[in-house]
Amino acid sequence: MSPSLADVTRGRILFGGDYNPEQWPEETWHEDVRLMKEAGVNSVTLGVFSWSRLEPEPGAREFGWLDRLMDLLHEHGVGVVLATPTASPPPWMGRLHPDTLPRDADGRVEWWGGRQHFSHSSATYRRYAAAITEDLAARYAGHPALTMWHINNEYCTFDHGDEAAAAFRRWLREKYGTLDALNSAWGTDFWSQGYDTWDGILPPRRPHYMKNPGQVLDFRRFTSDMLLECCTAERDIVRRHTPHLPVTTNFMPLWTGQDGWRWAREEDVVSVDLYPDPRDPLGAQRGALVQDLTRSQARGPWMLMEQAAGPVNWRGVNHPKPRGLNRLWSFQAVARGADAVCYFQWRQSRQGAEKFHSGMVSHAGPEGRTFQEVKRLGADLARVADQVSGTRITADVAILHDWHSWWAGDHEGRLSTRVDYPEVLTAWHRALWEAHLTADFAHPEDDLSGYRLVVVPQLYLLTDSALANLLAYTREGGTLVCGFLTGVVDEDDRVRPGGMDARLRELFGIRTLHEWWPLDAGETVACEGFRGTLWSEEIEPAPGAAETVPYRGGELDGLPAVLRRDRAWYLSTLPEPDALRSLLAGIAAGAGVRPVLDGLPHGVEAVRRGDLLFLLNHGREPVTVPVPGTHRELLDGTDVTDTVTLGRYGVAVLRS
Template identity: 35%
Template structure:
């Protein structure tokens, strides 16, 4: 795949010169140069500007934009502009308009409003992408292609209904097999012809507009989620192929959105030369959750560097409370992205729009239009630092001995499951385990089912509800060969069609875990139970709280490490460990409190000789990236107060200040330290 060619961490963001008169452009690039901005994303919503009617294409304005950027040493991330179709197209070809979950056909408006299975959309979007590639393939400003923008949004129109029937026919081949995997004997849903299949929405299988995951047939809804992710991906791939023909050496991407539920990003990443994503935490989003999403984006392509395509220099516009980023926070969050694998730092937007819904979204250049603002001064400082940092961190790889499994199809299935608790949220359970390790300053990779588990000492798979036979065989082999595998309640329940594994939970994982889960209790948020640890192991002992779901499990060879402290299943196992081959498999039968997870995972890591990177409070974050025999320890103080930090990996030099760092030091409020280590 083509790579982004760069000599430093690229710095810039979304730029919309078409919204401004020509005389503003000169002032823009003057200020870009002051801030050391060297890359600009252009043309993101430019379809109608490029194509004002069906027969006409107008690229002269983009010629001028790219030439202007190039003349000032700024490279272009050139977008295809296909995220919002023109009004004339919607009027002339209404098949391009989406039908929503409630069955309503939309008019022209907003964005992401195109049906992904519309022949009209695919025809015109691919044509535009190819014309852009033909025209700009040799332009010296072109650094990377940006297809569409923040893909998303399901459709339930007649186009999608027809294509869904084709999709399921290709997947299952016979109507009998379709009925089997969808369990249509239930409620007399048996299909006798492919044309009887309709999309599962509020007019068919779903029961509530306010609770869109409430579906009568989980298998149908699960397959429609797969189908829609595939359909939208097909649109991206058509544009990708059209561009690749003309620019084989220019990388192609599209901006993802972290834990965005509708699209299976592990599948998408296979067709991206470099992963890019948009990071928009709220004012009160814990830094650990941002770190998790960075690590997820890095994990999509097995640890490769990614692009931070968008963040705001200050405030957002769509949150309930659009707080300013406090002085130092934008810099801190930018380096957090770099610490987790970003090779770019980019903003939305470079100049603030005058009107419409994003006019109060933050920008490098504010409405006042000059450089004498706090935000501009902070961005200029960061631009100077990134220039000084040079290429030291480019393509550096993160070193982690713990992998946490994340799987989109499992996410969909868990939350379509119709029980046992409305409070069960897949991402929340996964991030609980991540946060426990984050607070212990232990590096983690977020991995997919196709990742090679053998490179990790520990693999954690919270709420692994959906387990195929292939998944089970991979887990068995990993544990048998010496790995430590941790999974939780509500795991091994169903196969890839959401059909329950018969013979007892946790299905095909029963032997490797050495347990049988007889039944699952669910309690409301004001009720809880206790985990009473029986293993006398230093800091891992005592009583902890647990919540939400409670598997009643029986040991079938597994060692019982802890039991429930209350209710009729008091004294029954809640934490088990089973030796399987050379490794161990752990089962956590309830949702524990944070204190338990930190103690539990700390002990397992210590037994695997996995050490913390630093000693510090949970307000401080640490990551380690390696390149060319050098290690770079990034220490980030997410607090507005000074924090004590002790290095556990020798001494080194801070790449930002040039100071020698060793032993203990005090991290300044919102402080950033990139320490090139001499001893690891």
């Protein structure tokens, strides 16, 4: 059995963050470990951006400082998640080996001086990355502080250079076998793009006009695969030295560049970096979406690898977190399955590009509000850790999501650039979140039999296997709700006859999909009982086959905005938020799905994890929450009966 997060937590919640001690004199390290102990920190991540310190010139190794640090942390009871430093090669690599530098779609070199300046296809980069990983793993495999490996950091590099072009051609030959198959998949008869030799194929560099969408789709697939090759090569090295230790790499929230389902299968621990905007009124919901997706990728407990204790430094205006919000959002992650709550970073940097990105110890020092709140959070997590760590969340609802569908639907020639896949996904998740319906995410080819309700916000691309899976799910009694622009193309981005797969049209009771009618910014369409936004469709229902909610007025007057046939629903528009919430809540109730808790005040989130009920007040005013019966409140050790009061950004963890 592969090692897991449970092998590291052992009944605890990991608490800590990225630690970059090479930015500080060694006398600061002793102050750091003292403050870590004071705050309840039990885990730090080392070495994420330390390559130039570890290998200051080609082939050199400077491990002495890391030896002393690992020993110091172990002496103070702090475990180490040791990173391979390969996200940011030293300047000497790009200077001596220009082939390691990526190029953008215009052919411009991405130079050293920032980070992630590596070509995933460069044999030279891969050789140096393997060498430093090998030496790190060999040196620290037996160190008692080492608890987990962290590979690279936030893989996000695209490369259109010559070495990537050669790798792209190899990838395509393996996938298609023949040029005829590739030309068919890419539809190269359009605009005279037919290829007569593999050597003529390039990454989708900047053309005179629109790029071939099939080429772009495959390039996204290729990029995800090349980055994964880099990751698994380093993973395999550290596994060889420490087969008993789990390995992770950190995802970015709903990042477009990686097929997250495939990547998650290659990790022992699934981790994510999460930075909702504290000024965003939907920040908590956006956080919940990422948490639900990460838990679903992990198929159990997961790791919050990075969050901010205060402001970040990469938005136009970077606001701090108001008092209590850091604690609230940290507990939201735990409620939704996290067994690790960590930050970027431990001590706020005094120099460099991220010196205004917050740390657990801010520029104000240990007396500052940030560190005082971190201390409180560490103590609170310790109070509940033994009762929450390793427990799971059961959901009756699945939201289907697929990166390949996202990539295909994001091409230049689409009907509306206003249709942004992540925002559509967010709208549907928000409706369920506000209805207090806990949802998993699932791949469209996953086994869906354990869910009472499956929702498909938008899957523009559906494979034949995915279509068969949805049909089987409904035949076996499941309730399915699909949003617009679903089932339009096959896996090669080829439009299916009729503009929607015929099997789906039959399922929903659609005779003909005549036209798509995208809506302009600020434009809505009247429907019976609500208004639709973003999109509408000219649909002719099959006679007597479907129950409909019609459009009212305009070109689509009387045609169906919502169709239902048996347990299959289709929404040809995006209802406004209240209407979508009401519609999905009603469908869920009909499918036997109940809210986590009834009678919740506005702004209160409720999540069940194992035997515990988490209550989270996302408002600034105190609220009283009905909780029938008597419960133990684990954070303050009191008993509550029938009601619990939550203060500003308040949290309660109840055991019945």
